[in-house]
Amino acid sequence: MQDWNREAVTKTIERSLDDRDLPAVTTAVRPLGSTEIVEVLERLDGTQRAVLYRLLSKEQALEVFEDLDASLQSDLLGGLQNDDVAALFAEMDPDDRVELLDELPAKVARRLMQGLPWREREMTASILGYPQGSIGRRMSPEFVAVRADSTAEVALSRVSRHLVDAETVYILPVTDDHRTLVGVVSLRELMGADPQTRISDLMERAYPVRATDDAEDAARRCADLKALVLPVVDNESRLVGILTVDDALRILETAETEDQARAGGTEPLRQPYLTNPVRNLVRGRVVWLLVLAVGATLTVQVLSVFEATLSQVVALALFVPLLIGTGGNTGNQAATTVTRALALGDIGSRDIAKVVAREFRVGLSLGLLLGSVAFLLATVVYDVSLGAVLGLSLLSVCTMAATVGGSMPLLASAIRADPAVFSNPFISTFVDATGLLVYFLIAKLVLGV
């Protein structure tokens, strides 16, 4: 069972699709579960995907559709008939539906909304009322809540009535008679309790998030707490929805793809790598490269200023890549460490003074170590004055780079910008230019040129 060979099966299906041998495709797909079909679909190109999807049984098609990324869902809808689209849309969970609506052209979205049964339309509209990027948009309104003054027996019978339509029944939010959230209770606790026990005696503290909170922050909180469910409340602490751990995982996966892409200086891909045309890959990278290249012209300007010094001591040019490379690495180390600590909540923007002080000391230590090594080596291979220039430059550049690299993510977070805006490539570019300036100033001073 665990030996399902995704690559071989995908290859067989791809080949059969290329040969337009549809019966062979059906045979290859039959033994697969919806999870496997999704994995295969994510590796096919657009046309192949549409063909394979239409070969699925009605039931399978719905299951598979629900598990696809919203961008692939939207792609697939284009190839289906209006009736089929409306049926699929009505079957979806309200939160998944809203995610898909965000992907569709406004006209199509409006038409689909109008086709929904009343209750589904109401629930969908209530989620759509929250701002984009907030957890209100991604929460599920299909929860089972229990009252604090009721009993375990009453709560269990409530659970039994909602086994089918609730998003989850394993962790239940507990409210008072004003719909205000007062705690959570687990199904396990309910099942183990005497039927007459009051919920207020069984419940535990809830860690709610607000519907207007940032979706990524809320999801991160869910993952941090290792909670199966977080209740979502409005500004008056009234329960309005729940965030389940599987939805939190979905949000974090997208958020991490984005963060990592930006940290690497590219726009995030909106689709799996192999399904993306090359021109999309180029588009996602070229703007960043151009912006960074414009930033890098600073280095050309700094070097132009010192062109006379350079032509007097050409040897200085030999160490430019080594020096700015080390500066960039030191800055990136600090930025990576601080960004991760921020993401994990180990530090916050109020810690900036502490972080700057720590990174200054780290940078100084690194600079002393590397600077001494460089001084010794360069003195042996070249001469003592070049050794002094290199050693002092590394000392200053490392100290500066660690301090700047460590404080950038915190500054970003203090002004409520994405720390990835001041990402590694930007730090490198900044450190390159200032590092060169320091290097040549020290060189002029020590060598007297």
Add this chain to the structure above:
Amino acid sequence: MQDWNREAVTKTIERSLDDRDLPAVTTAVRPLGSTEIVEVLERLDGTQRAVLYRLLSKEQALEVFEDLDASLQSDLLGGLQNDDVAALFAEMDPDDRVELLDELPAKVARRLMQGLPWREREMTASILGYPQGSIGRRMSPEFVAVRADSTAEVALSRVSRHLVDAETVYILPVTDDHRTLVGVVSLRELMGADPQTRISDLMERAYPVRATDDAEDAARRCADLKALVLPVVDNESRLVGILTVDDALRILETAETEDQARAGGTEPLRQPYLTNPVRNLVRGRVVWLLVLAVGATLTVQVLSVFEATLSQVVALALFVPLLIGTGGNTGNQAATTVTRALALGDIGSRDIAKVVAREFRVGLSLGLLLGSVAFLLATVVYDVSLGAVLGLSLLSVCTMAATVGGSMPLLASAIRADPAVFSNPFISTFVDATGLLVYFLIAKLVLGV
């Protein structure tokens, strides 16, 4: 409730601890849940942490201990009495216990194991039998399994008997009469079914992992499937444990911290940022910096070879940082994108030919765009031959960098090494040296020097 102010509370507690005003500390801690106390503990230094921990009530102390990272647990144990340590150790879940054992000196670990009650020792020893880094080490042996040929009623009564000791009861592995895993069934399904329904009619397909599988891969699979529980089986498909989503999240968090640290060229921190002494931060970075600096001496050698060319045309030196910076950025973009696609399972090592072909085309397109811009600008500002040198160099460097950057993570994965080994700083260093070589070769050719 959601307005708990971590920073203010931590500050109050820190100040009271500094003043040795223990009653004030107790007052500040009293309203906090274990989650909040863990967050406070993670921000204190070692001594403060030990003092605060000893002020907790016995019950709170156990709850808090279970939620701490293994490295902090091990730190805390040092300050406790042997009896307290043995009691804490006996109360832990077997999987958490194994994680802690890995942190402790062998002698302490042996003594603690001998002090365990028989059943707990057996369970712990069975987990310890799996190789380090495997999911067998991190799974829970405390699961409730049901037989495929029994009924919903029987299964529910089995669940009721294990409400307290099982790791989870919401998803139950289903086995045949040889303990072979044949599926999973949810508690929700059991509760909704007619009591006489056979489990074999209720169960769904299971997606098991093998106990010897890499822990990170297994956890990633759990997160990908958005599963609350994955069954863990041995090589004969017999059920040996379960992996719950909260443990999967814990594994992924550590793994991601490590990956991100390595991608940024530092050793991962084993403790929260602020609790780490500066010398640890320095130690985690200096080796990488030195290795990278040694790699960067390649650039010095390349430049030495072309020292004569440089002294003839000093202007060539002006563009060195711009050129190698752009090459590094292009390489890192490709590496970041491919590494993420690998992590998400969108591509595998068998796709290397496809990826190289795609990245070659992406690099060529980027090189054509950037090279043309550089050619035009440099021709206007300097002259046409320098323009040609820069344009052609960018074209070659971008193409080479994207191809190398895109294939490195796949090569690493093909030889079963961590893709982070060929991380961004290494790609930059490699691209720096080869880029310089290309630049000066083109310069000699075009300028005829």
